[in-house]
Amino acid sequence: MSGIQIKDLSFAYEAGGKLILKDINTEIGEGEFVCILGQSGCGKSTLLRLLAGLETATTGEILSDDVAIGEPSLNKGVVFQDYGLFPWMSAGENILLALKQRYPKRDKKELKEIAVNMIKAVGLDESIYKKLPKELSGGMKQRCAIAQAFSLDPPILLMDEPFGALDAVTRARLQNLVRELWTRDEKKKTVFFVTHDVDEALLLANRILVLGQSPSHIIYDVKITEELHPTRDTLFENIDMMKLRITLINQINKDVTTHI
Ligand SMILES: Nc1ncnc2c1ncn2[C@@H]1O[C@H](COP(=O)(O)OP(=O)(O)OP(=O)(O)O)[C@@H](O)[C@H]1O
Ligand SMILES: [Mg+2]
Structure with missing residues (x-):
């Protein structure tokens, strides 16, 4: 059992301080590979830290199969960029x-x-x-x-821009590796993968969420069925994927002018 339910979640780093996340409501199904996109500073890592139990919700709650997600535990593997x-x-x-x-x-x-x-x-x-x-x-360390x-074989795997510091070739190899490791498990891990790379999200995820500007909430949520799932070779040939790519880029950049 490894679904995640996020209910009315808001978060500020300090009591009474600026809200980073506001009114996040979503359910991540067991075995979903979710990529989360959003501009730098919008709160992606903060949300991942909340899921890891490294921060506590200011209001609202995060449950895993109806139990508060609580402390860091062996049920959750975390891979950071460093x-x-x-x-x-x-x-x-x-x-x-x-x-x-x-x-x-x-x-x-x-x-x-x-x-x-x-x-x-x-x-x-x-x-x-x-x-x-x-x-x-760097590539070997990340491997x-x-x-x-x-x-550790955790049912929930949280990854925060794990390939951010790598060159394009190593990055592509490790994307394939993570996708293969996830695919080969009969009982799929629930993966929450932070990235700012739209193509990485399209190659890896079967669901993509976009966080808006802070205080952020989920402004876009799309599922990619296995039949539609692109490979590295087909990504740029698939019209549906290209349309989705443009939509995601537009969503990420939506209110950029008001935040520069
Ligand atoms: N430990 C902290 N204490 C106070 N504020 C923090 C802390 N960590 C992050 N923040 C603030 O919270 C906001 C969200 O930061 P976060 O690291 O979650 O963004 P992000 O979406 O992961 O950005 P990036 O894409 O650059 O990694 C930012 O305004 C940041 O300054
Ligand atoms: Mg981050």
């Missing part, structure tokens, strides 16, 4: 640490095997296991962060 690996541990130890929290009763050898398999599954050589994060490229998130 990788989130401990710098003093090797890549493998970082993944192992997460696995030990998730499966405290399993023996270390078995968990190490899972960690090595995940490192391979994200297209890295197993020698990466022993490398410190500082010895890895490790994805390996860590997926080896």
Whole structure:
């Protein structure tokens, strides 16, 4: 069970301070891959932090299958833009640490095997296991962060511009990887993926939300059925997708002049 219900959510960082989010109401179904778009500063990361339990709603509530989403937990994997690996541990130890929290009763050898398999599954050589994060490229670190998130196997995965700092080729590879990892699970993870890249959203999501200007609420909400779902090769050939692309860009830029 891993749907998310957001009810009348408003949020300010300080009591009585400026509202960043206002009147957010939506339901994210179990297994939906939701991308959230919006201009810089509109509150995308704030909303993700609320879903992660790293911030608390000022008013309203966030439920996961009727229970308050509450504290950060192993039910929710989070991948941030800055990788989130401990710098003093090797890549493998970082993944192992997460696995030990998730499966405290399993023996270390078995968990190490899972960690090595995940490192391979994200297209890295197993020698990466022993490398410190500082010895890895940005793309490799981000692959490790994805390996860590997926080896925890959380029903809810929250990703905040995880590919924002990567070059276009690595970014495209990792987009394919995340989509593949999500697709291969019979019981799909519920994914909430923040991006400001419309094409990334079209390639990954089966639902796209747009946040307006702050105090933000959801100004656009569209589902993309599996039959319509574009691939990298078909994205720019598909008329419906191109129309949607223009609509999304217009929605994101809607009231830009009043906020510059
Ligand atoms: N810890 C904080 N304390 C106070 N204000 C904050 C804090 N973090 C963010 N803000 C403010 O909240 C608003 C929304 O920020 P947020 O980081 O959620 O935007 P965003 O949509 O993720 O932007 P970007 O696309 O640039 O990452 C901004 O005005 C920002 O200045
Ligand atoms: Mg952000």
